[in-house]
Amino acid sequence: MxxxxxxxxxxxxxxxxxxxxxxxxxxxxxxxxxxxxxxxxxxxxxxxxxxxxxxxxxxxxxSPVAPTSGGHPSHKVVIVGGGSAGQTILHQLWRTGLFAQGDLALLDGSAWHHYQPGWTLVGAGLKTKEELRRPLPELLDDTGATRYARNVVEFKPSQNRVVLEDGIEVAYENLVVCPGVDCKWEKVRGLREALEEKSGRVVSNYSFESVSNVFPAIQSLRSGNAIFTQPLGVVKCPGAPQKAMWLAEDYWRKAGLRSDTGTSAIKVSFATGNPVIFAVPKYAAALNEIRESRNIEMLAQHNLLEVHSSNKASFSVPSKEGEPPRSVTLDFDLLHATPPQGPLDVVAKSPLADQAGFVEVDAATTRHTRFPNIWSAGDASSLPTSKTAAAITAQAPVLVANLVGAMKGGDAALATYDGYTSCPLLTEYGKVMLAEFKYGGQIKETFGNLFGIDQAEPRRAFYHLKKDFFPAVYYGSMVRGTWAGPKGWTFSSPHGASARTTRSLSTFTGRPSAAQQCEATVSRGFATSSARARDMPARRPRDPLANNPHAKRHPLKSGETFIVRPPPTLSSPESVISDDSTNEGPWLPSASGSNAAPSHLPPALPPRTRSAQAARSAESKSLTADEISLIRQLRAEDPIKWTGNQLAKRFGCSPTFIRIIAPAPKEVRQVRKEHEEARKENWGMNKRLSVEGRKARRELW
CATH class of the missing domain: 3.30.720 (Signal recognition particle alu RNA binding heterodimer, srp9/1)
Structure with a gap:
């Protein structure tokens, strides 16, 4: 140089x-x-x-040097795939505090991590694809995981090993398989070639290379037929194909190219291989109502087969019973194609796969049905729910709790997954229909339960969740292991801290964590549906004297350690605890019989009992028998008006004294308690944390 x-x-x-x-x-x-x-x-x-x-x-x-097993690098937990599921599970495992450097390993050959749910926003001109990706190594900076920048080519579950592209075999104690699904572009003849054409008439939000072409194609179209397709079968975020349609139609409507009445310059059609527009009846009915009001053609059971160079597309449609499907050809001026999707070949051809090629796991526990030390979540799993990032926020805590429980030799079914998933459906610029449901298409709405609103109605608040909040919280919290979806944020202590505890929003909402049953040190980790976690002890805050430089530690004969910080009036930092066998402290009678308190000790605290406090209050102002009688009379006549504070202010005594001599009726106390509980439900996060912290400190001291 x-x-x-x-x-x-x-x-x-x-x-x-x-x-x-x-x-x-x-x-x-x-x-x-x-x-x-x-x-x-x-x-x-x-x-x-x-x-x-x-x-x-x-x-x-x-990366830390991995221990070896039989000549192969070995780890306690190996995670295949660094996507949404892999990153979330990896960080949540690390945050339990149970794993050291090199215990966890991530296998993924990708250089970048993409926030794929945001590609719909890119296709609508609301974001750029570059701002929705991060270098994969940067996401591992806050973990002690070993990263292998190579993909898996073979699974050997009988030997507890996986084989990488360069032939290296990595051994594991537990394996988490979440490499996602693959876009099968080749299953639609001519689609890949059409996407590469300069005409830009065929576009797709499902590829990083092609997503940036979607919005320019929407802008350039001034007339003709626009077809938006959705294939039959598995699709990442099943609502994404129609999101592109809703936003494009709204753009053309605002540009004066579409109208509800008369002839529109652009005809919009939605060709789906499914018989309905959406799988959940409640949201399907609302979407069909919007579709009809905006004059969008519904082509049900139209599965894209081929894209011709002459701006024509062939679709497979069902025929009469007993006859093979027939093919129909439609003209288009713009085609937004969603490719068929399915499991990666390395998973589908492995012993882990079910008949459909996905990792065969229990629908409730995420554990493999045949290999007890293998787990899976996300798109690659056989969990019978929609494959979305929101589903991972509910799957990951369940997998982590059950995996840790199994590693500890306990119950591996501590937590259960109910199939929760969510799909924010962008119906226009500025409005989103927030679909939330679980197994069986049962509705499980977060805001509907909290505020009683109908989430099938598109709202502007949901639009900002989709456009601004979710992308920020994804990289800031979800893939960092601190976001539990509808249950809110999780708060965790740094890895290696003495307490090694984690806390979640469920701590404050009355929904305790199933992870507590795995290990006492993993308390309040992730909110799940397990009711047995209610029996676990409450979290103890860290002792403020534990790391105080002036604190002194004194081992006792009982095996406990007494920690004391000398008061600031003490002239020297010598111990204020006697080390002899009598266990005499400066506040106890000494061996010489002297009971005099040392001068460096603070004054004695006043009595804390309610009766003693009331006696001191009464001493400050002597109340006559008539005044006490009047207090009781006013209290009995109108306990709502004459509260303890009001009576104390009128008669010049303390509210505690009033509550002792003239307590409020039981009915009034019950009503006030109910009002207080209702008020607590509206507390914000900071308020809940503050109150919970004060409560924990009182228990400690």
Missing amino acids: SCALRSTLRLSSGAGAASSIVRSPQSCLIGTSLSPRHTFVKLNRRDPNHVQHARSLASEAR
């Missing part, structure tokens, strides 16, 4: 092996010893792809 070196960072990437990153103003040289030979790659700092490759290599070099 012709320029001076600015810095050198030494990286350890193997036993006794090291590599270095040498940085210069314009470029950097990276050497790694991850392979038998040292590889040096010259990287241009201005090229984001090269910089990302550098980060990936550096991340692998920083």
Whole structure:
């Protein structure tokens, strides 16, 4: 190099092996010893792809050295896939505090992590695809997980190993399989070629390469036929294909190209391989009503088969009973195609798969039905619910609680998954229908239960959830393991802290965590449906004297440790606890018989009993028998008006004294208690945390 070196960072990437990153103003040289030979790659700092490759290599070099088992690297938990499910489960496992450096491993060869639910916003011109992705190694910075930047090519469940692309076999104690699903573009003839054409008449929100072409195609279309397709079978976010249709139609309507009456310049059709527009009847009825009001054609049971170069598309439609499906061809000027989707071949051809090719797991516990140390969640699992990111927020805590319970030798069915999933359906710019349901299409609405509103009605508040809140909370909390969907945020102590506890919003809403049954140190981890967790002890806050520099620790004969912080009036930091066998403290009679209190101790606290407080209050103002009688009379006549505070203010005594001599009737106390409980339900997060913290401190002291 012709320029001076600015810095050198030494990286350890193997036993006794090291590599270095040498940085210069314009470029950097990276050497790694991850392979038998040292590889040096010259990287241009201005090229984001090269910089990302550098980060990936550096991340692998920083990864802890994994222990070996039979000559293979081994980990307690190996997670296949670094998508929404893999990242969420990895971070939630790490936050339990039960795993050390290198106990967890992530297997994924991708360089980037994409927020795919946001691609609908990209296709509507509301966001860019670049702002919805993050370098995959950056998401692992706050964990001690080992990352293998290679994909899995074979599962060996009988040997508890997986095989990577370069032939390395990684051993595991528990395996979590969540690599997602694959877009089968090749199943629609001519689709991939049509997407690559410069005409831009065929677009799709389901590819990072093609999503940026969707909104320009919508803007450029001034007349003709626009067809939006949805294939039969599994689809990532089943509502996404029609979201593109609703937003495009709304854009054309605002541009004056569509109208409810008369002839529109653009005809909009929704061709779905399913018999209905949406699987849940409540939302299907609402969506059909909107569709009819906006004059959108519904082509039910039209499954896309082929895209022709002549701007024609062929669809498979059912025939009469006993006859094979027939094919119909439709003309289009714009085609938004959703590709058929299914499990990855490496999963479908493995011993883990069911008949459909997905990882065969129990619908309630997420545990494999045949291999007890294998788990799965997200799109790759056989869980019979819609495949959305919202579903993962409910699946991940259940999987983590049950996996940890199984590792501890306890119950592996501590938590159960009820099939919850959510689909924010963008029906127009500025409004969203928030569909929430569980197994069997049963409604499970968050805001409907809290506020009694109908979530089948599109609302602007839900639009801002979809557009602004969800993308921010996804990278800020969900993939960091601190977001539990409708149950709110989870709060956790740093890994390695003495308490090693986690807290969630369920702590304050009366829904205790099932993870408490796995391990006492994993208290209040993730809210689940397990009722047995109610029997677990409450969380204890960290002792404020534990790390105080002035605190003294005194082991007792009972095996306990007494921690005391000397008062600030003490002239020297010597112990204020006697170390002799008599266990005499400065506040106890000494061996010499002297009961005098040392001068450095603070004054004695006043009595805390209600009777003693009332006596002190009465001493400040002596009340006559007539005044006491009048107090009781007023209290009995109108207990709502003459509260303890009002009477205390009138007669110049304390409210405690009033409540002792003239307590409110039982009925009034019950009504006030109910009002107080109703008021607590409207508390915000900060208020709940403050009250819970004060309560915990009182219990501790």
